[in-house]
Amino acid sequence: MTLEVALLFLQQGIASGLIVGSVYALLALAIVVIFKTSEVPNFSQGEMVMAAGYIALYLLVFRNLPLWIVMPATILAAFAGAALFRRLILNQVARANGSPVNLVIATLGLSYVLRGFVRQTGFGDTPRSFPPVIEPESIMIGQASVTTLDLVILATAVVVMAAFFWMFKYTKIGRAMRAVGMNPKAAQLVGVDLTRIHMIVWGLSGAISAIAALLISPKVLMTADMGSIVTLGFAAAIVGGFTSLPGAVVGGFLIGIIENLVGLFITSRAIVLAPFLAIMLVLVIRPQGLFGGRVEIKKV
């Protein structure tokens, strides 16, 4: 490989990596915000993305609704679905036995139900792509070729992340979420309604998943198994330290870039291994992740 080709690959890898990475960053954000407030890695996150994608597809293709209705309707449905799952199911699981492991198993259960349900409807039998918001036209940035659609994806993801950070940092509800993340009992003592905050956190996480689904589905083939994309979100979250929201975003972009560089420089067959290698590398070199804080010992 000549230097010129290598430089070209590098530019292309970084450009494409930033674009898919922005979606991974959203997924990682959705995972981390739940983990921060309830110590549960949500293994149904991927299926939430998949289900939201199919809701959008159903409304758009089978109900012929215009895009400006489909998008907010999908996001709302995902918000409501995730919030209700937390309220109706996880609350009962937590009451029955407070162990986080049980909550994790319940999220695995949800992922199975969602996948089986989409398979059962038959929409997933033929892999489909979601029609793009705008016609993709090719643009060159440096020597990297991207499409206008890619830029819309990146911009939307960045705006959503900025809005989320603003909410988390400056609004009352965001402060309450942070308080619950630091110490749920103390937060409750000062008047935070835990049930409500958990519902909102799950709802937000569902809404972010829906946005990620709307962004990624024009670029990938949708199947009932597309939820496996969340592996990359988990990898991003781990790279970022798993409890750090900025870490999740940086991790997402990093994973996107690594994945594309591996695909370009080594072989596209090895892309699947990239998240695993990234996770293992982080665990060996810097187990608390790039942005992870001090390791806390679990209380007795």
Place this chain on the structure above:
Amino acid sequence: MSDKTAAMVSRSEASLLAGWSARGIPLAQIALLALTAAALVVLPFVVTGYVLYIANLLLVFVVLCLGLHLVIGETGQFALAHAAFYGIGIYTSGLAGNAFGWPFPLSMLLAGLIAGAVGVVIGAVALRMRDIYLALATFAFGEAMQWVFLNWDQVTGGPNGLRISPARLGAFEILSDRQAYPVVVVMALLMLLLTIMISRSRLGRAFRAVRESEVAAMAMGVPVRRAKITSFGLSAFYAGVAGSMFATFSTYIHPDSLGFQTTILVLTMVVVGGLGSIAGAVGGAIVFGLISEILRQTPSYQEIIYGLILIVFMMYAPRGLFAFIRDKTGRAARG
């Protein structure tokens, strides 16, 4: 199974299942175990080959569940790569038989040891941090191993799958489920005995101490990290042995059946049976193995039903089916 073994099993069950008083129960349990033993012996003489195939498969699931029971139920660590170690076991013993014509007891041992060794390495890395990292790292490892099975064409046959030549010992060849059955039964019983012995040993007590409270365990002088790695490595060893058991009666393996679904199936069995109890792991494997075999033709219903079972059990019977029934029938003693 001898009476001595039966008594041993029942005693340990009594001590393991919280809430069972030591008095009163053993007689019923010995009867149940004698019945099970009789059924296991009589089975091959009265049923068809297909039923024996199912029986073999269920016994493989029993061993898989016992392994996951050690790491999740006894030690409280959440590992999600069981299918990967199972696959390592299947390919190892399959290849040892195919390429080198090894006698099957040797390839079984090799399968367990290789899976166990990989488990120790992965565990040593993944257990450096918060509990949750083991779940995530093993999840990623499971995906990566499935990729390896699919893409290492020269060794695993890749997407074409691998034909497994009949298991052999000297001139004796296992050509049918009926011939494999005694081997599989003996292996399952050996692994069950091993589990009970581990559970009753110092090591088993260390595992449970770690599960209950790492800090308290540390204060008592339990080497917490080593206990966790040992437990994870042992569970990988079990999965490897289960894989080699599968290889004795199966003629073909495809990487599709070694993904996250299989891990979740085993997890479902252990959870539904009852986390932390050996009887729960065995019972869950049998009940759920049957359900999964019945629903094999309709994957979407299978997924919905698995999912609903997991959710409903976590909501209303978090300690598993057997504990639930015991509570409901009012036989629970204070323990």
